[in-house]
Amino acid sequence: MDAALARAWVAAVAASVTAHAAELTDLDAAIGDGDHGVNLRRGFDAAVAALASFEADSAGAVLTKTGTTLVSKVGGASGPLYGSFFRALGKTLSDDPDAFADGLRAGLDAVVRLGKAEPGDKTMVDALVPAVDAYAAAAPSGFAAAATAAAGAAADGAAATTPLQARKGRASYLGERSAGHQDPGATSTALIFAALAGLG
Amino acid sequence: MDAALARAWVAAVAASVTAHAAELTDLDAAIGDGDHGVNLRRGFDAAVAALASFEADSAGAVLTKTGTTLVSKVGGASGPLYGSFFRALGKTLSDDPDAFADGLRAGLDAVVRLGKAEPGDKTMVDALVPAVDAYAAAAPSGFAAAATAAAGAAADGAAATTPLQARKGRASYLGERSAGHQDPGATSTALIFAALAGLG
Amino acid sequence: MKKFINDPDNVVREALAGMAAAHPELRVDLDEQIIVRADAPRPGKVGIVSGGGSGHEPLHGGFVGPGMLDAACPGEIFTSPVPDQILAATRAVDGGAGVVHIVKNYTGDVMNFELAAEDAETEVESVLVDDDVAVDGSTWTAGRRGTGATLLVEKIAGALAEEGAPLAAVAAVARDVNARSASFAIALTAGTTPAAGKPGFDLPEDEIEVGVGIHGEPGRAREKLRPARELAARIVEPVLAAKPLEPGSEVIVLVNGLGGTPLLELYVMFDEISRLLAAAGVRIARSLVGNYVTSLDMAGMSLTVCRVDDELLRLWDAPVRTAGLRWGA
């Protein structure tokens, strides 16, 4: 991945979370506090703005900056988590611009280290794990195919959170009542990978 | 008027304001603060209770006690006004049990002295004045006929408040917006005279 | 209607019992239905009594204590107290120096306090509070309503009485504060009285009532909902029109919630209002932002502006120790 593609990805995510802000917020209102859409829109808009005045010629630098901006602007649970994800991904790419699969894995690890969620806890991890796995599996077929596979896996992972009872984040406070709603963070993870696939 | 008839009147008013409490409250909510029905129900229930343990053999004593109880239990604008009305009426009857027309006039005077409303101000005075006048005019035909005349005049007077703009009480705060609603106090005055007519 | 109540008819009594339990430093008489400062009557001190309908908490019961009221007599919800209560409160605080009645200008309050004053065994000075400039004071109305300025009148008169000033002086400063004050309120929603069980009026999602009082009644006009900036201008304008302030004037500003509006929004309004006052050359010497003179759960706010001098500021700053207002003690 090069700097231009990384910028395009961040811009595409920003457009997507803006377009889906109401949907994300509604999902979060059902089992959380109704701010996920606003949080991500604020964060990715800030990332796009930060990148506009940021001279960087590598995807690693672009995505690290994106992560740092998310940490500084989002707050809540998703800010540090997505921020750490992009920071870890960026750092990996700074070392090796072609190690996108490894970068995604590093991002996932950072999310799990910070948030301590396991698959099945009804969080963004439920979309992130299958997406990272699918990307790695399809990586030999090239970026476009791998991104498409990851997007599909993330969407499936997000959809699969619906019946689950949450064990992490605000939704866990609802106990059994959290079942029957799709997790907002898993849903935004699916949007992030859909944006990646859209670049191909 | 004797003590029994006075007691019957107060009981009939209590029953009537209870039956019409919601209506009075709705009228008051439209141009006041929505408590007129509750106020009068509380007051006349208290009067009935007070009279139950009150040994009195004259209408004057019964109605004075009624007035005193209303002053002590109602509060708001209607408490002192109706309280003064019944106290003045009772006092007149204590001097002369047959001076019912004079007693009503004394009651009206007390209301005007305290509240300083004039006819046309959209208050209970708009029902009270025609009722007292009608009673006096029909008094020669006997109590039943006079009470019936008074009740009709009070009802007409109450209805006639609808188009008026209030100049006294809470409804005056609404300015022109008070027009188009019947005054709650004039309405309860009509109930009081209807109860009187019902005794005949 | 959704409320934390047992029976609409008992709300006031039960809330009083709650005040008694929560504030051992007060003397709450459930039979007389009055709230009295524990050390009343204080010999030689002018007693200050206020009261009015309930539903405006913390006004008045929350303002009983050293430096403010000696007693409060809460009536039923939005219904003035009865003369018996007022008399009982007057007796309870009569330290031989006379008693000031602080009466919000509503027909019912005025008449009930008048009847009580007639029967009082001590000298009583009645002070009318009528600061709400939404209502004109012409003979076409019952006169201006008493709203937010009541807090200022009670605080400042209470401070002077605490210092041992005589009856006439305490009444005079109370009247002075009222004369220097102007208020105006906006409602976004109606409040719900327990007895009525439904909101006092219906408002569409994009409309507000302008020039409302504190008894759930509709206001002077129905207007469109607008951004905070424009609503602040809508509210500052009639206040300054009623009591023009010369540039350089010092004021106390009360941005008061009507009960259902979050503090966050009151601070947004304070931000706007302070800019408008600054633009008019007015200096905010002191301010208070919060729910002080409420109308049950009405969403809305009122602005009260009171022009002060050094002496009034000194009295405002004097210690006060009540459930609803406390500083310096």
Next chain:
Amino acid sequence: MKKFINDPDNVVREALAGMAAAHPELRVDLDEQIIVRADAPRPGKVGIVSGGGSGHEPLHGGFVGPGMLDAACPGEIFTSPVPDQILAATRAVDGGAGVVHIVKNYTGDVMNFELAAEDAETEVESVLVDDDVAVDGSTWTAGRRGTGATLLVEKIAGALAEEGAPLAAVAAVARDVNARSASFAIALTAGTTPAAGKPGFDLPEDEIEVGVGIHGEPGRAREKLRPARELAARIVEPVLAAKPLEPGSEVIVLVNGLGGTPLLELYVMFDEISRLLAAAGVRIARSLVGNYVTSLDMAGMSLTVCRVDDELLRLWDAPVRTAGLRWGA
């Protein structure tokens, strides 16, 4: 949605500007988005920083001042602050004796404070507040939420820090207060965030949410609306079950409104709750009734009970001078 706002995205910033205008005794930094005690940092004094999403006012900004917090960092509405804010606040109050972070136990708050603590240039002790017993603390959840006890933790830790106690002692007393506290809340209606523009959930006229938090989320269960007496029992029972109190125990009781409930109703609830506690042999040593830890305009209330000893009571009674809580000063 009817609110006194200009733009949902600017509410927090504009409210901060309002706080700055209303409280010249505070230092409000609009760029860093923090509220700091005017005299911070105080050399040798442990700094106390708290923060969290906005929408809970007066928590936390209203609790900044002598005897309580040194700084608060308000996040967006219901969104924890970001590490930059927390770091800026930590720096602003660092008097060389270390800084305590008082963190309500929410995933977002915990992570953001953690990131800030990692980068802090001073010693930081993080204290988690998790008093809401509606949520069980098992591994099946993110743990108990931090709600009403936050006020008690901030007040008592603030008092000890004011006396010059060292970092470990201040953190220890804060943790102790949290461990001694239990809270439980009921909502009658949902609140409305400016961004969402509509209530967080719909509730029929005869239903309530039981076991809610302070972020507009639904509670543990939906139940029928009942009289205050039964709701009080519903709320006292889980609190006493979670923190059993021996007869004779002394407690501080906070009956806290969630923003849209009139004070009158909170006192009705206090009446009922105080009876239930008395029946359990518990003595209410101190109490607080009002809107302190709110959830925007949610109608509802929470109960917090904290078992105290003489030392904690002494610290509770110590002077505090903040916009939202003030006594003895």
